[in-house]
Amino acid sequence: MRVVTAICLVAVCAAVPLAVLGAEAPAVVTLTEGGGGALLRGTSRYALAEGVRLQTGDIIELGDKGVVQIEFADGVILSLGPRTRFYAGGIVGRVQKGGVSDLYLMQGWSKITSGKAGVPSRYNTPIFGLGTTDATVVVQIADGEGAVFLESGEARVADGFTKAGRDTATRLRSGEFYFRKTDQKGVVLSRPAPAFVSAMPKSYMDNLPSRAAKYKDREVPPRPTGELAYADVELYLKAPPEIRRAVMQRFVAKAHDPAFRQALVANLRFHPEWDPILFPEKYKPKPPPEPPAAAPATGTAAKVPSLQ
Numbered sequence: 001m002r003v004v005t006a007i008c009l010v011a012v013c014a015a016v017p018l019a020v021l022g023a024e025a026p027a028v029v030t031l032t033e034g035g036g037g038a039l040l041r042g043t044s045r046y047a048l049a050e051g052v053r054l055q056t057g058d059i060i061e062l063g064d065k066g067v068v069q070i071e072f073a074d075g076v077i078l079s080l081g082p083r084t085r086f087y088a089g090g091i092v093g094r095v096q097k098g099g100v101s102d103l104y105l106m107q108g109w110s111k112i113t114s115g116k117a118g119v120p121s122r123y124n125t126p127i128f129g130l131g132t133t134d135a136t137v138v139v140q141i142a143d144g145e146g147a148v149f150l151e152s153g154e155a156r157v158a159d160g161f162t163k164a165g166r167d168t169a170t171r172l173r174s175g176e177f178y179f180r181k182t183d184q185k186g187v188v189l190s191r192p193a194p195a196f197v198s199a200m201p202k203s204y205m206d207n208l209p210s211r212a213a214k215y216k217d218r219e220v221p222p223r224p225t226g227e228l229a230y231a232d233v234e235l236y237l238k239a240p241p242e243i244r245r246a247v248m249q250r251f252v253a254k255a256h257d258p259a260f261r262q263a264l265v266a267n268l269r270f271h272p273e274w275d276p277i278l279f280p281e282k283y284k285p286k287p288p289p290e291p292p293a294a295a296p297a298t299g300t301a302a303k304v305p306s307l308q
Helices: 194-199 230-237 241-250 252-256 258-266 272-278
Strands: 027-033 038-041 044-047 059-061 067-072 077-080 085-090 102-113 120-124 128-142 145-159 170-172 177-181 187-189 223-227
Touching (some): 085 241, 230 241, 252 272
Antiparallel strands (some): 038 044, 085 102, 120 128
8 A cells, every 4th residue: 555645734824926937837726526625715715626726825625525636836746635624825936935835734634745856845734834855745634633644755743833843843754653632742653543544535545646737728717606704714714823814814804794793703812813903993093182271370469559
């Protein structure tokens, strides 16, 4: 059995404009199966389709049987599996930036194979950060716990929602398995847990063939299917600051929508940065204090002597 690749996500999240390396799109959806998936872009929902170019800030959500393959300009192949929630914080020129993109696997399954030799990749999840070089990895995030299986190559994993830096991360060797619950330290085992292998999508048992050539000159615009409600993006508005503050910018206009505003106010403790937008009057400059009133005259007037 050859198990491959996976996961995603790491980094700071600033809204970076879509960059194109020459005529080649930096990230293209090249496969959709099991009902495809939904693309959340701006304040709208779209039907995800093969040939769609990803943009910074895109969110992909898959159902119980959904599988989506994304291919990057540097040859990285990323597969998202059933019940996955994925946030593309920054789709950038990966080769020009040392292989770094701001990619986040919020939940579900992911599988990744490295592209050009020696180009590092970094990803993040709510449970750990992951860095890989020339690697194939499979990752699962669910119910406050996460796991990584490194089939081959080099990987470093760091506990928590953080970058997998060389000085703070645990090094994984080929064949090793890393597991962590949110409130515990991660552990490394010499082989993947049987429950992980049995739950893994069957398509992850094989290598991921590239389909990028099919869509190199064929761009498919996504089909809009409706506007987004608060519940559709609640996961991202309550995420760590580097995600939720970027996602927030696209929904500022929704603060005037009664239903969206009501949900924002009810959950304000999870995203306090909305307070100035929802209640701007609280943040208006206070008027300068009025000058003190003139003090009354003191003493008594001198009497004028009588001439009589």
